[in-house]
Amino acid sequence: MNRLKGAMTALITPFKNGKIDEERYAKLIKRQCENMIDVVVPVGTTGESATLSHDEHKRCIEIAVEVCKNTETKVMAGAGSNSTAEALDLASFAQKAGADAILSVTPYYNKPTQEGLYQHYKAIAQSVDIPVLLYNVPGRTGVDLQPETVFRLFDDVENIYGIKEATGSIERCVELLANRPELYVISGDDAINYPIIANGGMGVISVTANIMPDKISTLVHAGIAGQFDTSKLINDELFELNKVLFCESNPIPIKAAMYIAGLLDRLEYRLPLVAPSKENMKKIEEVLKKYEIVR
Numbered sequence: 001m002n003r004l005k006g007a008m009t010a011l012i013t014p015f016k017n018g019k020i021d022e023e024r025y026a027k028l029i030k031r032q033c034e035n036m037i038d039v040v041v042p043v044g045t046t047g048e049s050a051t052l053s054h055d056e057h058k059r060c061i062e063i064a065v066e067v068c069k070n071t072e073t074k075v076m077a078g079a080g081s082n083s084t085a086e087a088l089d090l091a092s093f094a095q096k097a098g099a100d101a102i103l104s105v106t107p108y109y110n111k112p113t114q115e116g117l118y119q120h121y122k123a124i125a126q127s128v129d130i131p132v133l134l135y136n137v138p139g140r141t142g143v144d145l146q147p148e149t150v151f152r153l154f155d156d157v158e159n160i161y162g163i164k165e166a167t168g169s170i171e172r173c174v175e176l177l178a179n180r181p182e183l184y185v186i187s188g189d190d191a192i193n194y195p196i197i198a199n200g201g202m203g204v205i206s207v208t209a210n211i212m213p214d215k216i217s218t219l220v221h222a223g224i225a226g227q228f229d230t231s232k233l234i235n236d237e238l239f240e241l242n243k244v245l246f247c248e249s250n251p252i253p254i255k256a257a258m259y260i261a262g263l264l265d266r267l268e269y270r271l272p273l274v275a276p277s278k279e280n281m282k283k284i285e286e287v288l289k290k291y292e293i294v295r
Helices: 022-034 054-068 084-097 114-126 147-156 170-179 190-198 213-224 228-237 239-244 252-260 278-288
Strands: 006-010 039-041 074-078 101-105 132-136 160-165 184-187 203-206
Touching: 006 213, 022 039, 022 054, 054 074, 054 084, 074 084, 084 101, 084 114, 101 114, 114 132, 114 147, 132 147, 147 160, 147 170, 160 170, 170 184, 170 190, 184 190, 190 203, 190 213, 190 228, 190 239, 203 213, 213 228, 228 239, 239 278, 252 278
Parallel strands: 006 039, 006 203, 039 074, 074 101, 101 132, 132 160, 160 184, 184 203
Antiparallel strands: none
């Protein structure tokens, strides 16, 4: 099993007149490939998957696979839902489309028990052959995938190999790796990318990498190689950018930043998401002036 790790980008989904801007999407993914990103992650939280139709969701996966074909960059497709049946359908499609792995968020809104989460993830993973990365982001979903449930899934289901941890808790990451050193813990919070890697994490799924793929790639590769001074230096350098990119709900600020930087030719969201406030737009503009952004 090819356990995907390293520098991974939680891709935004560009829109044009209410539809996915497929040409721009492909260009953005190509830029990631050219800047040493190991894995692109389409249709996760940052990709506004909650407001995409199933056909649109699947098309985003197809485009990512098409662009990354014959490159060093792999594809981890978002395949989560609060309906297990829908998650199974997306996971199956991702495998057939050629994705290298799937990322599956905890079911949101319906607040399943830990046993429900266990059965949900077991069903998804057993429906495919490719690796499955769990995704825990309780601030978004309203449910916390507890360590004991993570351990059960890791022990019982062969292709569940790790977790994207977005609780923001270093203690949680320490607990996971202290009990299961072979578990792949992936940072889901850009502000603490370096601390998680220094604790034994095997990579990041980064929002910031949409705009700074070169820096995130260097940070992660240096950290995994044990070059902690280099990794920490970059993490510190990116602190102000990481902070402003979460001044409103993700992906509102990152899409605004990419628009300001000229990586998007229009600033468009799907309702209920809207553009940042004028105050926050100005904050993003001022912070971006401090960074050199590769085109």
